[in-house]
Amino acid sequence: MQALIRFVKKGIKPEQLFMLSVLLVNGGNYLYNLVLGRILGPEKFADAAILITFLLVLSFVAMTFQLVTAKFSVLFEDSVFSGFISKIYKNALFTGVFLAILIVVFSLQLQSFFRTTSSTMFVIFGIGVPFYFLMSVNRGVFQGKQELKSLSITYQSEMISRLLLTFTLLYLLDIDSSLIIAIGIFFSFIFGLLPFRTSNFYLSKKFVLDTANKKLVKNFFIITAFYELTQIIINNSDILLVKHYFESYEAGLYASLALIGRVVYFIAWMFVMLLLPTVVQLKKEGKDTLPILLKYVAYIAVIAATIVVSCFFFPDEIIKILFGSEYLSISNLLWKYASATGIFAISNIFAYYYLSLDKYVPVVLSGIFGMLQIVLVVLFHDSLEQVVHVQIIAMVLLLFVQLSFFFFKDSVKSKKIEEITKE
Known part of the structure; x- marks a missing residue:
C-alpha cells in the first residue's frame, strides 16, 4: 500500500x-x-x-x-x-x-x-x-x-x-x-x-490598476464575457427552446438525448481548464504555444470519434443502460447529436486557444454561429430530428470557419518567419 x-x-x-x-x-x-x-x-x-x-x-x-x-x-x-x-x-x-x-x-x-x-x-x-x-x-x-x-x-x-x-x-x-x-x-x-x-x-x-493593465483586464473581460455568452447559446439554447416549443414528454426525451450526446463536451472541458493558463504561461516565457493546441485538438478528436461511433452502433443499448426503455424512441438521433457536440468541442478548443493569446476573431465567429443555431431552431422545429439536424449544420459551418482562421494565421506566421530568416 x-x-x-x-x-x-x-x-x-x-x-x-x-x-x-x-x-x-x-x-x-x-x-x-x-x-x-x-x-x-x-x-x-x-x-x-x-x-x-x-x-x-x-x-x-x-x-x-x-x-x-x-x-x-x-x-x-x-x-x-x-x-x-x-x-x-x-x-x-x-x-x-x-x-x-x-x-x-x-x-x-x-x-x-x-x-x-x-x-x-x-x-x-x-x-x-x-x-x-x-x-x-x-x-x-x-x-x-x-x-x-x-x-x-x-x-x-x-x-x-x-x-x-x-x-x-x-x-x-x-x-x-x-x-x-x-x-x-x-x-x-x-x-x-x-x-x-x-x-x-x-x-x-x-x-x-494602472491604465495599461486596466485596459488589458477590461478588454479580456469583455471578450471573455462575449465568448461565454456564445457558449451559453450553443450549449443550452436548444434545450430551452425545445422545452418551450414541445410538450413535457418530448422535452424530457430531448433532455436525455442532450445529456448523453454531450459526454464529449464534458470531457473536453478538462482540457480547456488546463489550456488557458498553460498557453498564457508559454506566451509569457516567449515559447511556442502551437504544440499544446495540436495535442489537445488530437485528444478531443479521438474522444469525439470514439463516442460518435459507439452511439451509431449501439444506440439502444446505451439508452437502456443509462436512462431505461422509456427513452428508446430517440435512439436514432443519438449519434447525430453526439456528432454536433463533438464538432463543437473541437471548435471550442481553437476558440479558447486564441482567447488565451488575446486574438478575438474566433470568439466573434462562435457568437455568429451561436446566433445562427438559435435562428435555425426557431425556424425549423417541426420535430426533434429537425432540431438536431439544424444544429449539425451550424456546428459544421463553425468548425470550417475556425479551421480556416487557424490555417490563415499559421500561413501568415510562416511567411513572417521566412522573411525574418532571409533578412
Whole structure:
C-alpha cells in the first residue's frame, strides 16, 4: 500500500491528477443526471432538466470571472495581484446579486415560459447565485496559480454535496421534485466554496490598476464575457427552446438525448481548464504555444470519434443502460447529436486557444454561429430530428470557419518567419 502511495505521488503529475479528478466530478454529475432521469421519468425530468440547464448557463456566465482571474493570476504578482483579486471578488458578488434579483423577481414569468410545475424552484436557485460567483473567482485563483489539488477539491465538494443531498431529500421528502433539486443545487454552491482562500477576500479594500493593465483586464473581460455568452447559446439554447416549443414528454426525451450526446463536451472541458493558463504561461516565457493546441485538438478528436461511433452502433443499448426503455424512441438521433457536440468541442478548443493569446476573431465567429443555431431552431422545429439536424449544420459551418482562421494565421506566421530568416 505504501509503495502504491509513493508511486502515485512520484508517478502521477499534478495535471494528470487534476484530469482524474475532473473525470470523477463529471462522472458524478453525469450519474446525478442519469439517476434523476430514471427516477423521475421523461415528464418530470423535463422540469429537472430546466434547472440543470440553468445551472450550466450560470456556470458559463461565472466562467468569465474564473477565466479572467486565472489569466491575471499568472500575469500579476504581489500587491498588484492581491488588489486585483479583491476587486474582482467585489465585481463578481455585485453581478451575482444582480442576477439573483432578476431570477427571483421574474420567477413567475420563467415558470410560464418554460411550462414548469413551480416558480419556487427558480427563487431557491436565484438565492444561491451570488455564492456561485464567489466560488468561481476562488477557483480562478487556484486555476491560475496551478494549485490543482485545491481546484479539484472545490469541484468535488460541489458535485458530492449536490449528489448526496438531492437523493437523500428525494428519498425522505414527499414534495415536488423540482424543489428538492433546487435545494440540492443551492447547498452545493455553499459546499463548492471549500476550500476558500479568505486571504484574498477584502470587499472594503480599494484598488486601482494602472491604465495599461486596466485596459488589458477590461478588454479580456469583455471578450471573455462575449465568448461565454456564445457558449451559453450553443450549449443550452436548444434545450430551452425545445422545452418551450414541445410538450413535457418530448422535452424530457430531448433532455436525455442532450445529456448523453454531450459526454464529449464534458470531457473536453478538462482540457480547456488546463489550456488557458498553460498557453498564457508559454506566451509569457516567449515559447511556442502551437504544440499544446495540436495535442489537445488530437485528444478531443479521438474522444469525439470514439463516442460518435459507439452511439451509431449501439444506440439502444446505451439508452437502456443509462436512462431505461422509456427513452428508446430517440435512439436514432443519438449519434447525430453526439456528432454536433463533438464538432463543437473541437471548435471550442481553437476558440479558447486564441482567447488565451488575446486574438478575438474566433470568439466573434462562435457568437455568429451561436446566433445562427438559435435562428435555425426557431425556424425549423417541426420535430426533434429537425432540431438536431439544424444544429449539425451550424456546428459544421463553425468548425470550417475556425479551421480556416487557424490555417490563415499559421500561413501568415510562416511567411513572417521566412522573411525574418532571409533578412
